[in-house]
Each structure stands twice: as structure tokens, then as C-alpha cells.
Amino acid sequence: MLLKIGAAVSGEDLGYLLHKNPARAHAFDLAFGKAHVFYTRLGEDHAEAALLLDVDPIGLVRSGRQTGGEGALDHYVNDRPYAASSFLSVALSRVFGTAMSGKSKERQELADQPLDLEATIAALPCQDGEAFLRSLFEPLGYAVSAERHPLDEQFPEWGDGPYWTARIQGRARLRDLLTHIYVLVPALDAEKHYWVGPDEVEKLLRKGEGWLASHPRKEAIAAGYLRYDRTLIRDALARLVDEDSGDPEAEDHARRREEADLETPLRLAEQRTGAVLACLRAVEARSVVDLGCGEGKLLKALLEDRSLERIAGMDVSWRSIEAAQRRLRLHQMPPAQRGRIELIHGSLLYSDKRLTGFDAATVVEVIEHLDPPRLAAFERVVFERAAPRAVVVTTPNFEYNVKFPALPANRLRHRDHRFEWTRPQFAVWAAAVADRFGYSVRFLGIGPEDFVAGPPTQMGVFAK
Amino acid sequence: MTLKIPELSLVVLIGPSGCGKSNFARKHFAPTEILSSDLCRALVSDDENDQEATSDAFEILRFIASKRLKAGRLTVVDATNVQAEARKPLVALAREYHAIPVAIVLNLPERLCVDRNRSRPERSFGPHVVRAQALQLRRSLRALEKEGFRHVQILSSVEEVEGAVIERQPLWNNRKGDHGPFDIIGDVHGCFEELVDLLLRLDYQVEASGGECRATPPPGRKAIFVGDLVDRGPKIPAVLRLAMSMAEAGAALCVPGNHDMKLVRKLRGRDVQITHGLAESIDQLGREPAEFRDQVAAFLDGLVSHYVLDEGKLVVAHAGMKEEMQGRGSGKVRDFALYGETTGETDEFGLPVRLNWASEYRGRAMVVYGHTPVAEPEWLNRTVNIDTGCVFGGKLTALRYPEREFVSVPARQTYYAPAKPFPDEQPSAVTAGLTAQQRHDDLLEIEDILGKRIIGTRLHRTVTIREENAAAALEAMSRFAANPKWLIYLPPTMSPSETSRNGSWLEYPDESFAYYRHEGSHAVICQQKHMGSRAVVIVCRDEDIARSRFGVVGEGIGICYTRTGRRFFTEPDIERGLLARIHQALCASGLWERLKSDWVCLDCELMPWSAKAQELLRRQYGRTGSAARAALPEAVAALEAAGRLNAETAPLLEAFKERLDMAQRFVDAYRRYCWRVHSLDDFAAGAVSSARVRRPRSRG
Structure with a gap:
């Protein structure tokens, strides 16, 4: 990665300001590689110095400098040697530390006064586009010109790359320019090469003194600099200003609209719960197992129904089971209540003795997550082996999808849905299952019923 | 004392x-x-x-x-x-x-x-x-x-x-020191002619002189009767004579069947119901001398409930034997050996409803049993029932151990009408052609998956699966994997040798070979590595083979799946097309005949890389190339400008020029494995081979 600093001063003056002799090339050893400083222009009224980092990518991986998780540094192939990142900030403070502190033995008055400066950074990562890049530098009085590099010009379908060559021009004190770069580059990159700890907040506040508090994008800067660690971000923001600090979560990358968002206006989840509870009451179930319980939304409602003596929730995801434990406050439950419920880690595709002996089973918005060829196993597990008196199955009604304005035509409501059935498709499947395993089935709709498209959710109630 | x-x-x-x-x-x-x-x-x-x-x-x-x-x-x-x-x-x-x-x-x-x-x-x-x-x-x-x-x-x-x-x-049932080989013979029920036929088929020498009949096994072999020698059939005394003489000569072992035990009780004067063919025994033995009846009673009475043989690798019992009862002695063990496990209910034919212990059997010993007539002997979880209903007009079957080979002779006639139709199970269209094991495996048991597991392998060491890994695998397999019956092979990730000690190389041939040698590999095959996506392709000659070999019904002639067992293609048409093409190639090349196989499993690298790994390319490879090609020309230009002022930077310029050149070559390298995919034709015809791809693809 490369940072060039140009100034409308003589080469000699820039040398004094940066504390680096223009007649020589300088090299510094850093933990992650080498930093080189050399001059590319030494005119009478304009000079330019370059800070070039030579990062050893293999050394990074081997030294176990991992960021944890799926970071770039887990792999030998990574962009760290080229992309401007927190390495640049580390190098800045090591190589131009005196200049950043605003001291110059020979040219203090130059150091204290605004100069015409220009910084060029290659390659500066900024995923969120040029407007965002500008919004960080322009409020500080800089003019920004930036050129975006394609990810790969041969494959435009891969989309834009995140890297820019950015030129930042303005009249500022050298120390300020360096400090702004020190804070804003890692904020743009958001992939730090070291763990973000509480002392990062101190560093941010120290370097941001005098300008960050009034910066209109301070939340985004804090969020990026602190790698989206929410607690740290809140802490930093709270300490930055007394005024309302805004909502740091608003700066999170916008998430795709999903099923829940789509269906929210209908309050479908609640209506489903109500419908399922009504069915359980109708069959006078005393015990029920919720298959695919997820984080336990339905279980919570089941627990409130005192007529249920035994409740179990099963999910294939261990993380969901843990989340359900927390949501239901299983560990704080009084023993009498705790005795009514158990959570099971298991799968709908495996015969499981723990699922036997229940009056009813609920399978709410689950089957559409199974690959169609695997439904046969699910059918046997539930209707042949667990074989409760009643089984309640709900699944989206595909016909209703046209009623969701946000959903493109012929798309499913959730990325993990393997299918969504029309009412006839569901009816055919359910009737065949009922016939094979000796159940009867009737169908109910959940949610506001459209004259043509039917209800948003369809429900089959199987009984022996 | x-x-x-x-x-x-x-x-x-x-x-x-x-x-x-x-x-x-x-x-x-x-x-x-x-x-x-x-x-x-x-x-x-x-x-x-x-x-x-x-x-x-x-x-x-x-x-x-x-x-x-x-x-x-x-x-x-x-x-x-x-x-x-x-x-x-x-x-x-x-x-x-x-x-x-x-x-x-x-x-x-x-x-x-x-x-x-x-x-x-x-x-x-x-x-x-x-x-x-x-x-x-x-x-x-x-x-x-x-x-x-x-x-x-x-x-x-x-x-x-x-x-x-x-x-x-040692308990009577402990014959671990007896290593066979054995010929284990199913329920005879007085079918003497068929027994002789079978022994002859098994190369026993059978001599009859007067009323006596003797059979001598081929050297080293020994017969084992799974019991129910008596009742129903036409020549019960002759069967008993032969079995008793063989047992006495050390040529046979015999475990008791429920019919044998009921006969003993009758012979000892107990009051038993004369049902299920006991009348034939009483009638035929009634024509024998009392002395013979006493011998029969003594012989049957002395039979040991079951045998554990060949270092515990083989168990023979009339109605089967659960793992926890093998080699034990108690009334319950004996009852299980004679009757198996029943629910206590009876079915529409008045026969006890049996619990299928074999489907729950997970023991290591092979269990050979009889008791309930079946049309064909079928393996299920290392157990096999070899009662093929000879007396009902089926056949008399022996299992050769350790060869695991069935030898059968047909019944000469139907001697006795079964209480319920035999064979009793008419396979449905879905299960037709599937083995008992395949039918059983249609539904997997969670108990076999969850928790810490230690799995002994046939070819290698045991494999320990930690509980949390089993839990994670359950989720991954349940949510994403294809029908597990297809998944006979999940390829290991490429196993690299240790990183080179020479800092400028990631790996170096000398060290790699030394590493493989140290790990006990005597041959290393070197191939050019191409960047594609790992794909396992299974292709059967036809759907019948998919059914008989894999137990998969109605899913076509094969599958293409990823290294984690997910379907490789989201569009079924592309998968079908790929399988059809490979099938065509296998037919045209005569490979079916050369391999003497009706199915193949190919471990492939399927190109283009970008078809499956676009996210990886975009997030990692593309980005690295993009960042390098954005930053390095600027660095080179800056160093060139610096060089005009100061000669000191010349070596750094050379180094960064080289870096720039390598960055371009890096991009060229991954680009060779990326191209747009519109149809099956865009998956290069040469991209799949029986091993890995050998030659880079020539476009078009």
C-alpha cells in the first residue's frame, strides 16, 4: 500500500516537516513487514514524499496474527499487502510520529500553519461507494477525487471492487492531514489486523480530539474503526459528545429483506401461533412436541397454556436450542414449570424415540426447509415413528406471494426455502401422507384470505 | 475341595x-x-x-x-x-x-x-x-x-x-475357541431328504446303512443346526438320527429351537398343546422304540441355548440373540434364544407379534438364526435369518461361514400348510428390489448419530467423533445433504505436506516426498492441480442398479454432489444432463466391462471454478488481485519518480516491478478457471475424469 504526501513547500521544508532527509531513502522494520520512505518530487515550491509498505502476507498468516473468524488473514491469499488498512496507521505513527504530533525543530511555524496539501492513497478500500468516501473527508475541508478499480474487468458480473485510488486535497496543517488519515483509513477498512480492545476507544478519542466530535459521520467512523463492536461503539459515542449519540445500529450494513420483514404487516407469526393453539385445544392435547422449534417462539405460547402438561421442542440447530433456552429462561424457571418442558437437539430426518408418547406434534413453517426428496424420511419419522394422535403442519401458500409487493415474481419468501406449495400441491401431499399412515386431514388457512390467492399461510391438521 | x-x-x-x-x-x-x-x-x-x-x-x-x-x-x-x-x-x-x-x-x-x-x-x-x-x-x-x-x-x-x-x-455357550469353518443350517422340521440334498451340496459325505445315516463334513468343517429339527415334516426321526450322530461324532453342533423344547416336554410327559405340527413328531416317534425316544429327549434336553463362536465373531441361536445377552446364561437368555422377543400380542393368524430385535442390533458379532420363515435369507445389521421355510414348500438354506455364502436346496414338496401365507410379505412398489438392509436404512436412527462416537474402520484406525462435531454434522447433513444413501464417499480435503522449512517456498518437492515417505506412503502420484470445485459423481448403469446397489428409488441413475454431500447443481436438468453424458461416455468407452462394474464413483474437479466458488473468488481471489493491481502500479510509478532523484531506491523498484508482474500472473492464473456458465456445455467436456482433470481446458 502506498501513501503519497505532497505539499506546496520546498523539498527541504517537507523533509524538515516529516523529519526525513530528502537526500536519502529510509527503511523501517515493522512487525508485519517493512516501511519505506522516499521522495518522488523535490521542487522549489512543491515536494512529494511516499510511504510504501512492504507487507509480508505469508508472514502474517504464519505468525498467527489472525483476526479470528473468517477474516482475510486466515488465508495466504489476502489483500493486506496492497489495501490501505490499519497497517498504514501503525506505520504512520512509527515513521511520521513526530510530524503527527505537530513538532518540527527547524520549521515549527510551517508545522503550525495550514499548507496546500495533497495525499494519495492506493488502494483504499471503501465498500460503500464514493459518496461515503467523500462524506468522511469533505466535512474536514478536503476535496476528494477517487477512482474505483474493478474487481476483475473480465468479469463485470462479479460487481464493483471495493478499492479506490483516492486523492485528498486541501489546506490543512500537516499534522491534521496525517491524523485524519490515521483514523479514517482503518475506519474505511474495518478489517483490523489486531484485536479491537477497549484501548482502541482511547486511541480513537485521542486522535479524534478536536474534530471527530463535530464530524457528521462520527457514528460511521467509530463503527468502522472499532470493527462494528457494538459495546465499544456505544462507549466511544457516549464519550464523544453529550448530545444524542444516535443509533449506531443504523449504520450496520443494510440486511436483505426476509420472510419476517415481508410478513410483518400481517402479524402472521402471531396468527399462526393462535391457530396452532386452537387446534391443540380442539384435539385436547395434554402433551405436545414442537418439531423445528427454532428459538422457541411457539414454545413460549405453549408454556402459557396450562392444559399442556408436557411440552418438548426439537430443533436441528444447536444454536437455536441454546437461543431457545435463553428466550424461555430455562435456567431460571421454577422446578414445576421446568418439569413441563424439555428441549431436544435432533433432526426431522432421523427416527427418534424421544419424540414418542406425545398427544400432538406441531410442525410450523418447517417442511419448506426440507429438500423434497427428503420429505419421505420426514413423513416416516413423524407419522410412522413418533405417531402422535394429532399433527399440525403449517407452510407458506405460494399463491399468496403475489400479494407481497417487496417480493419479486416467482421468488420464495426465504433464501432457505426449498419449495413453497400452492394450496392444491399441499393438499395432494397431505392427503397422500394421511392415507399412507392412517390419519385424516383437514385444511385451514391462516391470515387474511384473498379471494384469488387464498391465505398467506396454509395449515393441515392431521388426526388419527 | x-x-x-x-x-x-x-x-x-x-x-x-x-x-x-x-x-x-x-x-x-x-x-x-x-x-x-x-x-x-x-x-x-x-x-x-x-x-x-x-x-x-x-x-x-x-x-x-x-x-x-x-x-x-x-x-x-x-x-x-x-x-x-x-x-x-x-x-x-x-x-x-x-x-x-x-x-x-x-x-x-x-x-x-x-x-x-x-x-x-x-x-x-x-x-x-x-x-x-x-x-x-x-x-x-x-x-x-x-x-x-x-x-x-x-x-x-x-x-x-x-x-x-x-x-x-467357561459357560457352555462359550465356544470362542472353535473357529470353524462352519455350515450353519436353517430350520429342518423333519425334511430329511432336503437335509441330505443340502449336505451333499455342501460336499458332506453322506452314507446310509440300514437305519443308520451318517454325514461327514469336508475336512475341518462343521455343521451347526439352528434348531427346530422336529415337528411338521415327514421324516422327523431320520433327521434326529442324523443330527444326533453328527453331534456325537463332533461333526455338528446344535442349538435348540422352540419346537424341540416343546417336544422334550411332551416326551417327558408334560401336558402340552398338540399344535403347530407337534402331532407329526408324536406320531412318527411313536413308531420308534422307546429307547430312541429317550435318547432324543436326552439329546434335545442337553442342547445349549446358543453358541458364541470364533473369538466372539459369530453367534448362532434359534431365534436370534441381542448383543447384551450373547455369551450370558440365564432363563431370559434361553427364552430369547428360543422365542425371540414378542410384544405379547398375537396377529390375525394367531401368531405372536415379534419385535424386530435385528433392526436394533448394533453388535459386532454376526448373528445367524432361524425361527421365522422368510423367502430369502437377508442380511440386516450383521444378522441373518436362514429359515427359508423348507417344510412350507420353500427351501432349506445353509450359510457357509466365514465365506458368508448361502447354499439352498428347494423343498421337494409342501409338507405343511403355514398358519399365515408364506412368504408373507408382498413387497410394495416402493420397496421392491431393496434388500432388508436397504429398507431398514431408509430411516436412520438418531441414536446412531448423536453423542461422542468411536467408529472402528475396516482399513484404518478407529475414528473418534466428538459430541459437538456430531451435533454440527447432524445439522449440516439434515439441512443440506442429499439422500444419505448416495453418500458412500465424502472426499478428504487435499492433504498437503508440511510447510517448507525453506522460507521462500510454501512447499518443496524434496520435503514433500520425505513427508509422504515418513507417513508410510510408498507411491505418490503427481498431477497438475487445476482450480475447479470438488465434485463426486455417482453414475449407475441404469435405475435398477441405483436401486439394488444404493437402495435409491426414483432419483435417477446417479448424483453429483459436493465434498460436503450437498447436491452440486441447483438445477436438476444440468445434473441429469451431466450424468447422462458421463453414462454415455462410460458405455462408449467400454469402461463398464473393463471395470466389471455396474456403477462408478468419480472424484472430480469440476470446472469452471467460478461456477460454484464465485463467492470465494469475489471475496478473496478477485479482491487480492484488484487491490494488488490498484496499488502496485502506483508504487512502481512512485519508485520510478524517486529513482530519478536518488539511485538508492533502484533495488526496491525492481522488487515492486516483479511484484506487479506476479500480481498480473496471479490474476491470469485464476482467470483460466473462470468463465461464464449458461448451460451444461459450458462445463468443459474434459473437466471431469475418473481421477482429476489432467489437461487445462481448451475453450470451446
């Missing part, structure tokens, strides 16, 4: 305090075999004489005993055990684990015990305690056998105690 005890016993020592039980135990048994109540008291209370701890101490004692018995280990209980209520749970425990309860009583003079206790200062209790215990002991002596002890040994003097020698005897 020699005390014979079965090798798997629960030995209960009985005697008042001071009679020398602990010394006796130490002398005759290993320290780990002895569970002493004193020690257990000390474990819970730090005082081996603390009577308040007795109840907890015995709980521990029984718990350890149960673990030992479950593992099949002889266990000695060193406690006074003079009261019936103390012994009762021990007998129950032995029965629970099908171990034999043995009582050894040290019935020594009271005075001796009192004197011994007096010399032991930690035993502060007075002589009245010993007196009470001795009294209880004397009262118990007669009842011990009634309480359920199968062996009772009473030592009544110091001399007897000191002269005692313990001899452990």
Missing part, C-alpha cells in the same frame, strides 16, 4: 463378621474383582465400620457391580450377606445382566469369628453381633437355592476354607 464356578458369575460371599471372607476373596480373586462393603463404607464416610453409611455404601457396591456385570466381568461381593433381604438385590442384579448368581458360604464356628474380631481393634462391636449374624446365616442355608443362587458352595470348617480351590469354568 474344588469349587467350580462359571466364568461369568456374581459370587456372593456369605458369612458373619470375622469368618475370613476378605482373606478368602483376596486369596482366590483379583483385587479388582472384589467389591467389599467395608471399602464402600469407607468411600462414603472415611470409616469402614460406620454402620450409618451402610445404605449408601451398598448403593455404590451395587452400582459398580452392575457396570462390571454389564461388561461381562466376574464380580465378588465381600459383605456378610447373612440376611435374605441383603442377598435378594444381588440375585436380581445378576439376573438383570444374565450372569450366574453363586453363593459361597463360610459357615465357621461362632467362637472363631468372635476371637478373630477381638484381635482386630477397629471392630469394636461385641460378640452378640456375631452371634446374631451366625443365627441368620444358619437360617439362610437351606433357602439359598430357592432364592435363585444357581451354585451354592458351603465351607464348614477352617480346613475346608483353607483347602478350597476355585476353578472357573
Whole structure:
């Protein structure tokens, strides 16, 4: 990665300001590689110095400098040697530390006064586009010109790359320019090469003194600099200003609209719960197992129904089971209540003795997550082996999808849905299952019923 | 005096305090075999004489005993055990684990015990305690056998105690030292002609002279009858004569069947219902001399419930044998061997409804059994039923062990009408052509998946799967994997050699070869590596092969899946097209014939890389290339400008020029494996091969 600093001063003056002799090339050893400083222009009224980092990518991986998780540094192939990142900030403070502190033995008055400066950074990562890049530098009085590099010009379908060559021009004190770069580059990159700890907040506040508090994008800067660690971000923001600090979560990358968002206006989840509870009451179930319980939304409602003596929730995801434990406050439950419920880690595709002996089973918005060829196993597990008196199955009604304005035509409501059935498709499947395993089935709709498209959710109630 | 005890016993020592039980135990048994109540008291209370701890101490004692018995280990209980209520749970425990309860009583003079206790200062209790215990002991002596002890040994003097020698005897069913090879023969039911036919097919020499009939196995081999020699069939005495003579000559073993046992009861004059073909036995044996009937009764009565053979690798029992009962001895074991497990209900034909123990069987031993007629012998979880209903007009079947080969001869006629239609199961369209194992495997059991698992492999070491990994795998396989019946092979990730010690190389051939040599590889095949996505392709000759080999019905002739068992293609048409093309190639090249196989599993690298790994390319490879090609030209330009001012930077310029060149070559390298995919044609025809891709693809 490369940072060039140009100034409308003589080469000699820039040398004094940066504390680096223009007649020589300088090299510094850093933990992650080498930093080189050399001059590319030494005119009478304009000079330019370059800070070039030579990062050893293999050394990074081997030294176990991992960021944890799926970071770039887990792999030998990574962009760290080229992309401007927190390495640049580390190098800045090591190589131009005196200049950043605003001291110059020979040219203090130059150091204290605004100069015409220009910084060029290659390659500066900024995923969120040029407007965002500008919004960080322009409020500080800089003019920004930036050129975006394609990810790969041969494959435009891969989309834009995140890297820019950015030129930042303005009249500022050298120390300020360096400090702004020190804070804003890692904020743009958001992939730090070291763990973000509480002392990062101190560093941010120290370097941001005098300008960050009034910066209109301070939340985004804090969020990026602190790698989206929410607690740290809140802490930093709270300490930055007394005024309302805004909502740091608003700066999170916008998430795709999903099923829940789509269906929210209908309050479908609640209506489903109500419908399922009504069915359980109708069959006078005393015990029920919720298959695919997820984080336990339905279980919570089941627990409130005192007529249920035994409740179990099963999910294939261990993380969901843990989340359900927390949501239901299983560990704080009084023993009498705790005795009514158990959570099971298991799968709908495996015969499981723990699922036997229940009056009813609920399978709410689950089957559409199974690959169609695997439904046969699910059918046997539930209707042949667990074989409760009643089984309640709900699944989206595909016909209703046209009623969701946000959903493109012929798309499913959730990325993990393997299918969504029309009412006839569901009816055919359910009737065949009922016939094979000796159940009867009737169908109910959940949610506001459209004259043509039917209800948003369809429900089959199987009984022996 | 020699005390014979079965090798798997629960030995209960009985005697008042001071009679020398602990010394006796130490002398005759290993320290780990002895569970002493004193020690257990000390474990819970730090005082081996603390009577308040007795109840907890015995709980521990029984718990350890149960673990030992479950593992099949002889266990000695060193406690006074003079009261019936103390012994009762021990007998129950032995029965629970099908171990034999043995009582050894040290019935020594009271005075001796009192004197011994007096010399032991930690035993502060007075002589009245010993007196009470001795009294209880004397009262118990007669009842011990009634309480359920199968062996009772009473030592009544110091001399007897000191002269005692313990001899452990293997159970009758333990024939682990008999390695065969064996010919295991299914239910004969008096079908003598077919039995002779079968023995001849098995290369036995069969000679008949007068009323006698003898059969001699090929050298080294031995026959094993799975029982039910009698009832229903036409020549019951002849079958018995042959089996008895073979058994006597050491040419055959025989386990009893339920019909054999019922006949014994009848012969012994018990009142039994004359049903299910017993009439034929009574009738035919009635024409034999009484002496022969007595021999038959003695022979059948002496049969051992089941046999554990060949170092425990083979178990033969009439109706099968659960793992936890194999090699054990108890009434329950015998009942299971004779009748299997039933629900207690009867079906529409009046026959008991059987629980299918075999589908739950997970033991290591092969279990060969009969009892319930089936159309064909079929393997299920290392068990096989070889009763192919000869007497009902089916066939008589033998299993050759260890060859695992079935030999059958057809029934010459139907001798007896079965109570329910035979063969009873008309396979449905879905299960037709599937083996019992495949039908069973249609539904997997969660118990076989969850929790920590240690899996023995046929070719390599055991594999331990940690509980959390099993849990994660359950989710991954349930949510994403294809039908597990296809997933015979999940490829390992490429196993690289260790990173080179020479810093400028990631790997270096010399070190790699040394590494493989050290790991025991004697041959290394080197191929050019192409960047594609790992794909496993299974192609069968036709759908019937998919059904018979994989048990997969209605999913086409094969599958293409990723290294984690997910379907490679989201569009079924592309997958079908790919499979069809490979199928065509296999036919055209004559590979089916050359490999003598009806199916192949290909481990491939499917290109283009970008088809499956676009996210990886975009997030990692593309980005790295983009960043390098954005930053390095700027760096080179800056260094060139610097070089005009100062010669010092010349080496750095050279280094960065080289870096720039390498960055471009890096991008070129991954680009060679990226192209747009619109249809199956865009997956290069040469991209799949039986091993890996050998040549880079020429476009078009």
C-alpha cells in the first residue's frame, strides 16, 4: 500500500516537516513487514514524499496474527499487502510520529500553519461507494477525487471492487492531514489486523480530539474503526459528545429483506401461533412436541397454556436450542414449570424415540426447509415413528406471494426455502401422507384470505 | 475341595463378621474383582465400620457391580450377606445382566469369628453381633437355592476354607475357541431328504446303512443346526438320527429351537398343546422304540441355548440373540434364544407379534438364526435369518461361514400348510428390489448419530467423533445433504505436506516426498492441480442398479454432489444432463466391462471454478488481485519518480516491478478457471475424469 504526501513547500521544508532527509531513502522494520520512505518530487515550491509498505502476507498468516473468524488473514491469499488498512496507521505513527504530533525543530511555524496539501492513497478500500468516501473527508475541508478499480474487468458480473485510488486535497496543517488519515483509513477498512480492545476507544478519542466530535459521520467512523463492536461503539459515542449519540445500529450494513420483514404487516407469526393453539385445544392435547422449534417462539405460547402438561421442542440447530433456552429462561424457571418442558437437539430426518408418547406434534413453517426428496424420511419419522394422535403442519401458500409487493415474481419468501406449495400441491401431499399412515386431514388457512390467492399461510391438521 | 464356578458369575460371599471372607476373596480373586462393603463404607464416610453409611455404601457396591456385570466381568461381593433381604438385590442384579448368581458360604464356628474380631481393634462391636449374624446365616442355608443362587458352595470348617480351590469354568455357550469353518443350517422340521440334498451340496459325505445315516463334513468343517429339527415334516426321526450322530461324532453342533423344547416336554410327559405340527413328531416317534425316544429327549434336553463362536465373531441361536445377552446364561437368555422377543400380542393368524430385535442390533458379532420363515435369507445389521421355510414348500438354506455364502436346496414338496401365507410379505412398489438392509436404512436412527462416537474402520484406525462435531454434522447433513444413501464417499480435503522449512517456498518437492515417505506412503502420484470445485459423481448403469446397489428409488441413475454431500447443481436438468453424458461416455468407452462394474464413483474437479466458488473468488481471489493491481502500479510509478532523484531506491523498484508482474500472473492464473456458465456445455467436456482433470481446458 502506498501513501503519497505532497505539499506546496520546498523539498527541504517537507523533509524538515516529516523529519526525513530528502537526500536519502529510509527503511523501517515493522512487525508485519517493512516501511519505506522516499521522495518522488523535490521542487522549489512543491515536494512529494511516499510511504510504501512492504507487507509480508505469508508472514502474517504464519505468525498467527489472525483476526479470528473468517477474516482475510486466515488465508495466504489476502489483500493486506496492497489495501490501505490499519497497517498504514501503525506505520504512520512509527515513521511520521513526530510530524503527527505537530513538532518540527527547524520549521515549527510551517508545522503550525495550514499548507496546500495533497495525499494519495492506493488502494483504499471503501465498500460503500464514493459518496461515503467523500462524506468522511469533505466535512474536514478536503476535496476528494477517487477512482474505483474493478474487481476483475473480465468479469463485470462479479460487481464493483471495493478499492479506490483516492486523492485528498486541501489546506490543512500537516499534522491534521496525517491524523485524519490515521483514523479514517482503518475506519474505511474495518478489517483490523489486531484485536479491537477497549484501548482502541482511547486511541480513537485521542486522535479524534478536536474534530471527530463535530464530524457528521462520527457514528460511521467509530463503527468502522472499532470493527462494528457494538459495546465499544456505544462507549466511544457516549464519550464523544453529550448530545444524542444516535443509533449506531443504523449504520450496520443494510440486511436483505426476509420472510419476517415481508410478513410483518400481517402479524402472521402471531396468527399462526393462535391457530396452532386452537387446534391443540380442539384435539385436547395434554402433551405436545414442537418439531423445528427454532428459538422457541411457539414454545413460549405453549408454556402459557396450562392444559399442556408436557411440552418438548426439537430443533436441528444447536444454536437455536441454546437461543431457545435463553428466550424461555430455562435456567431460571421454577422446578414445576421446568418439569413441563424439555428441549431436544435432533433432526426431522432421523427416527427418534424421544419424540414418542406425545398427544400432538406441531410442525410450523418447517417442511419448506426440507429438500423434497427428503420429505419421505420426514413423513416416516413423524407419522410412522413418533405417531402422535394429532399433527399440525403449517407452510407458506405460494399463491399468496403475489400479494407481497417487496417480493419479486416467482421468488420464495426465504433464501432457505426449498419449495413453497400452492394450496392444491399441499393438499395432494397431505392427503397422500394421511392415507399412507392412517390419519385424516383437514385444511385451514391462516391470515387474511384473498379471494384469488387464498391465505398467506396454509395449515393441515392431521388426526388419527 | 474344588469349587467350580462359571466364568461369568456374581459370587456372593456369605458369612458373619470375622469368618475370613476378605482373606478368602483376596486369596482366590483379583483385587479388582472384589467389591467389599467395608471399602464402600469407607468411600462414603472415611470409616469402614460406620454402620450409618451402610445404605449408601451398598448403593455404590451395587452400582459398580452392575457396570462390571454389564461388561461381562466376574464380580465378588465381600459383605456378610447373612440376611435374605441383603442377598435378594444381588440375585436380581445378576439376573438383570444374565450372569450366574453363586453363593459361597463360610459357615465357621461362632467362637472363631468372635476371637478373630477381638484381635482386630477397629471392630469394636461385641460378640452378640456375631452371634446374631451366625443365627441368620444358619437360617439362610437351606433357602439359598430357592432364592435363585444357581451354585451354592458351603465351607464348614477352617480346613475346608483353607483347602478350597476355585476353578472357573467357561459357560457352555462359550465356544470362542472353535473357529470353524462352519455350515450353519436353517430350520429342518423333519425334511430329511432336503437335509441330505443340502449336505451333499455342501460336499458332506453322506452314507446310509440300514437305519443308520451318517454325514461327514469336508475336512475341518462343521455343521451347526439352528434348531427346530422336529415337528411338521415327514421324516422327523431320520433327521434326529442324523443330527444326533453328527453331534456325537463332533461333526455338528446344535442349538435348540422352540419346537424341540416343546417336544422334550411332551416326551417327558408334560401336558402340552398338540399344535403347530407337534402331532407329526408324536406320531412318527411313536413308531420308534422307546429307547430312541429317550435318547432324543436326552439329546434335545442337553442342547445349549446358543453358541458364541470364533473369538466372539459369530453367534448362532434359534431365534436370534441381542448383543447384551450373547455369551450370558440365564432363563431370559434361553427364552430369547428360543422365542425371540414378542410384544405379547398375537396377529390375525394367531401368531405372536415379534419385535424386530435385528433392526436394533448394533453388535459386532454376526448373528445367524432361524425361527421365522422368510423367502430369502437377508442380511440386516450383521444378522441373518436362514429359515427359508423348507417344510412350507420353500427351501432349506445353509450359510457357509466365514465365506458368508448361502447354499439352498428347494423343498421337494409342501409338507405343511403355514398358519399365515408364506412368504408373507408382498413387497410394495416402493420397496421392491431393496434388500432388508436397504429398507431398514431408509430411516436412520438418531441414536446412531448423536453423542461422542468411536467408529472402528475396516482399513484404518478407529475414528473418534466428538459430541459437538456430531451435533454440527447432524445439522449440516439434515439441512443440506442429499439422500444419505448416495453418500458412500465424502472426499478428504487435499492433504498437503508440511510447510517448507525453506522460507521462500510454501512447499518443496524434496520435503514433500520425505513427508509422504515418513507417513508410510510408498507411491505418490503427481498431477497438475487445476482450480475447479470438488465434485463426486455417482453414475449407475441404469435405475435398477441405483436401486439394488444404493437402495435409491426414483432419483435417477446417479448424483453429483459436493465434498460436503450437498447436491452440486441447483438445477436438476444440468445434473441429469451431466450424468447422462458421463453414462454415455462410460458405455462408449467400454469402461463398464473393463471395470466389471455396474456403477462408478468419480472424484472430480469440476470446472469452471467460478461456477460454484464465485463467492470465494469475489471475496478473496478477485479482491487480492484488484487491490494488488490498484496499488502496485502506483508504487512502481512512485519508485520510478524517486529513482530519478536518488539511485538508492533502484533495488526496491525492481522488487515492486516483479511484484506487479506476479500480481498480473496471479490474476491470469485464476482467470483460466473462470468463465461464464449458461448451460451444461459450458462445463468443459474434459473437466471431469475418473481421477482429476489432467489437461487445462481448451475453450470451446
